[in-house]
Amino acid sequence: MLTPRLALQSLRNRLLATTLTVLSIAFSVALLVGIENIRNGLRESFTGTISGVDLIVGPRSSSVQLLLYSVFGMGSPTGNISWETYTHFRDHPAVAWTIPYSLGDNHRGFRVIGTTDAFYEHFRYREGRSIAFREGGPASTDHDVVVGSEVADRLEYALGDEIVVTHGMGAAGIMDHDDAPFRITGVLERTGTPVDRALYVTLGGIEAMHAGWEGGVPPMPSFAPPPEDENEAGEADDGAAAPGTRANEPPPASVEPAQITSFFVGTPTRFEMLGLQREVNDFQQEPLTALLPGIALAEMWRTVGYAEDGLRIVSFFVVIVGLLGMLVSLYTALDARRREMSIFRAIGAGPGRIVSLLVVESGFLAAAGALLGVLLVYGGILLSQGAVEERFGLLIPLRPLGTLELGYLAAVVVAGFIIGLVPAIKAYRTTLTDGLSPRS
Amino acid sequence: MSLEASAQHPAVRIENLVFSYRKREPVLDIEVLEVPAGERVFLHGASGSGKTTLLGLLTGVLSAEQGVVRVLGTDLTSLSGSRRDAFRGERLGYIFQMFNLIPYLTALDNIILPCQVSSSRRARVRGPLEDEARRIAARLEITSLLDSRPGELSVGQQQRVAAARALIGRPQLVVADEPTSALDSDRRDLFLDLLFDSCREAGATLLFVSHDRSLEDRFDRSLSLSDVNRALVKAT
Ligand SMILES: Nc1ncnc2c1ncn2[C@@H]1O[C@H](COP(=O)(O)OP(=O)(O)OP(=O)(O)O)[C@@H](O)[C@H]1O
Ligand SMILES: [Mg+2]
Numbered sequence: 001m002l003t004p005r006l007a008l009q010s011l012r013n014r015l016l017a018t019t020l021t022v023l024s025i026a027f028s029v030a031l032l033v034g035i036e037n038i039r040n041g042l043r044e045s046f047t048g049t050i051s052g053v054d055l056i057v058g059p060r061s062s063s064v065q066l067l068l069y070s071v072f073g074m075g076s077p078t079g080n081i082s083w084e085t086y087t088h089f090r091d092h093p094a095v096a097w098t099i100p101y102s103l104g105d106n107h108r109g110f111r112v113i114g115t116t117d118a119f120y121e122h123f124r125y126r127e128g129r130s131i132a133f134r135e136g137g138p139a140s141t142d143h144d145v146v147v148g149s150e151v152a153d154r155l156e157y158a159l160g161d162e163i164v165v166t167h168g169m170g171a172a173g174i175m176d177h178d179d180a181p182f183r184i185t186g187v188l189e190r191t192g193t194p195v196d197r198a199l200y201v202t203l204g205g206i207e208a209m210h211a212g213w214e215g216g217v218p219p220m221p222s223f224a225p226p227p228e229d230e231n232e233a234g235e236a237d238d239g240a241a242a243p244g245t246r247a248n249e250p251p252p253a254s255v256e257p258a259q260i261t262s263f264f265v266g267t268p269t270r271f272e273m274l275g276l277q278r279e280v281n282d283f284q285q286e287p288l289t290a291l292l293p294g295i296a297l298a299e300m301w302r303t304v305g306y307a308e309d310g311l312r313i314v315s316f317f318v319v320i321v322g323l324l325g326m327l328v329s330l331y332t333a334l335d336a337r338r339r340e341m342s343i344f345r346a347i348g349a350g351p352g353r354i355v356s357l358l359v360v361e362s363g364f365l366a367a368a369g370a371l372l373g374v375l376l377v378y379g380g381i382l383l384s385q386g387a388v389e390e391r392f393g394l395l396i397p398l399r400p401l402g403t404l405e406l407g408y409l410a411a412v413v414v415a416g417f418i419i420g421l422v423p424a425i426k427a428y429r430t431t432l433t434d435g436l437s438p439r440s
Numbered sequence: 441m442s443l444e445a446s447a448q449h450p451a452v453r454i455e456n457l458v459f460s461y462r463k464r465e466p467v468l469d470i471e472v473l474e475v476p477a478g479e480r481v482f483l484h485g486a487s488g489s490g491k492t493t494l495l496g497l498l499t500g501v502l503s504a505e506q507g508v509v510r511v512l513g514t515d516l517t518s519l520s521g522s523r524r525d526a527f528r529g530e531r532l533g534y535i536f537q538m539f540n541l542i543p544y545l546t547a548l549d550n551i552i553l554p555c556q557v558s559s560s561r562r563a564r565v566r567g568p569l570e571d572e573a574r575r576i577a578a579r580l581e582i583t584s585l586l587d588s589r590p591g592e593l594s595v596g597q598q599q600r601v602a603a604a605r606a607l608i609g610r611p612q613l614v615v616a617d618e619p620t621s622a623l624d625s626d627r628r629d630l631f632l633d634l635l636f637d638s639c640r641e642a643g644a645t646l647l648f649v650s651h652d653r654s655l656e657d658r659f660d661r662s663l664s665l666s667d668v669n670r671a672l673v674k675a676t
Binding site for chain 1: 544554557558
């Protein structure tokens with residue numbers, strides 16, 4: 001066919017202008033698709049902070065508060081749940097499994113969470129991924145601790161290191177549980193969630209730190225007194241520490257704490273979930289709040305999602321500016337060919353030929369730009385995915401194009417074809433002299 | 441003289457033609473204008489007298505609202521726009537004053553282009569298109585330039601390539617709009633010699649537009665648009 005061949009030869013003749021036009025289209029497409037991917041990555045990493053958990057139960061509070069401290073490790077717990085209440089729901093027929101959480105301590109600014117093996121078994125994030133160990137394994141005794149990947153990396157911890165935990169959320173200081181050091185038995189894989197910034201001990205481990213000195217919490221009869229470091233016993237700030245215990249003896253395996261902060265619930269079927277939520281919220285013995293994490297996360301994203309709105313606005317302007325830029329560069333590229341069109345007219349080319357020559361060219365440029373833009377984004381994501389996750393804890397997944405992007409790509413290509421019509425019609429309307437005589 | 445040239449039709453006959461651009465004053469108002477078949481006709485007139493406009497009408501790029509424009513026996517005013525394009529592509533040759541060639545095609549590709557745009561023009565060439573292009577190029581003394589692109593040619597060489605393109609496929613009417621105005625007098629004479637030879641060989645009528653009266657003597661006939669165009673008298 002003559003037309004594609006001529007169009008191609010013509011494009012090659014104007015290689016630099018053609019390349020720049022394609023690049024400008026590609027960059028505008030890449031910008032939009034890139035922003036959409038980042039926006040999507042942000043939302044997914046937010047809403048994927050926790051998954052596979054059907055209910056989160058805590059003391060009566062706002063669901064935002066409960067979500068913040070139990071899932072995101074932000075803010076302070078509003079209270080506790082008694083062990084009896086926890087066991088009531090743990091043994092409830094509509095409950096498949098529970099993950100108890102006991103918060104309240106920190107290690108050099110990172111949260112320390114008391115939990116059970118259920119955490120490693122049932123906790124899921126980002127569409128069902130489970131917690132995995134980079135090294136070692138779960139805490140088996142009350143003096144074992146598992147550290148999140150960021151904790152391990154920032155503080156340069158390795159298996160077997162001994163660490164000390166501080167009471168409360170403040171920095172290390174006078175309230176250090178120097179008498180209760182923990183030994184690192186496991187380091188978790190990176191998850192890109194708050195799990196990376198936490199340390200995990202057993203429920204008994206949390207209790208062990210507090211036993212005997214935390215004024216509000218009486219020592220449990222069934223509970224082993226905290227071990228004492230013989231060398232530092234005299235120097236401990238906390239005079240209430242119970243003396244006379246041996247540091248290296250593992251405490252009994254089934255220490256029952258007096259209370260926990262919150263717990264995650266898995267139900268056998270989704271059907272039981274709603275009934276259970278109502279039951280928890282109406283629980284008479286203790287005021288409780290149960291929330292559905294999926295819904296609560298989506299709601300919270302909507303209220304804190306200003307960043308997303310901002311990106312949406314940027315996307316919108318990128319679309320407008322990108323389309324305008326493309327139209328301008330295509331139009332000037334085509335308008336420069338009016339002379340050529342006069343020659344084609346003079347040798348008998350009809351409207352069909354003139355229009356197809358210009359429309360094929362601009363449509364081809366637009367399509368090539370769109371394709372290149374998409375390739376740029378996906379190539380860029382593939383290349384930088386690891387580094388971005390490493391640096392920002394934000395996983396930008398490779399995903400198929402969304403409707404906004406497909407719509408934009410379609411608009412780019414269609415506008416590319418349409419803009420070719422304008423100079424084509426102009427070329428057909430004008431006389432042979434247009435652009436050919438020195439006068440014009 | 442070829443068969444086509446000896447046909448009884450004049451190559452061009454215009455009767456009672458009135459033409460204006462959009463809704464303005466008429467630019468052309470011609471009672472009668474005739475170009476006999478096979479002749480070389482010199483058409484002159486002051487700048488702005490409507491020479492290029494007339495060629496536009498004769499080649500069917502423009503269309504007259506009044507009168508008859510009969511070219512090679514066909515009344516162009518009775519044809520639709522695309523039929524006029526097809527007619528021009530098949531049977532006419534057009535040479536511009538300058539900027540005649542497609543810059544990204546070689547001289548050879550430029551010459552054969554009309555036969556690629558119009559299949560009926562291609563059908564008038566017997567044998568391979570390239571052989572025909574080389575034959576015409578040989579007459580115009582540009583054989584060695586066929587693989588060059590227009591940017592590598594002198595203006596005079598470009599005009600000869602343009603003439604070869606206008607002549608390929610045996611057009612019966614070749615229309616040239618001041619093709620020599622960018623040439624010095626030596627090259628102008630050489631170009632005219634070659635153009636005349638080629639038209640005679642192809643049996644084509646030549647309508648040559650220029651306001652350079654010094655060329656007038658070399659043609660069979662001379663027409664002054666300033667005399668024929670009544671619109672000019674009214675305007676002044
Ligand atoms: N596309 C156009 N639209 C409107 N008016 C035009 C157009 N082309 C030419 N004209 C007008 O028509 C008249 C004749 O123009 P034309 O180009 O035919 O003159 P010409 O005899 O070829 O002049 P020159 O010797 O300078 O080439 C001029 O007054 C010009 O202004
Ligand atoms: Mg003119």
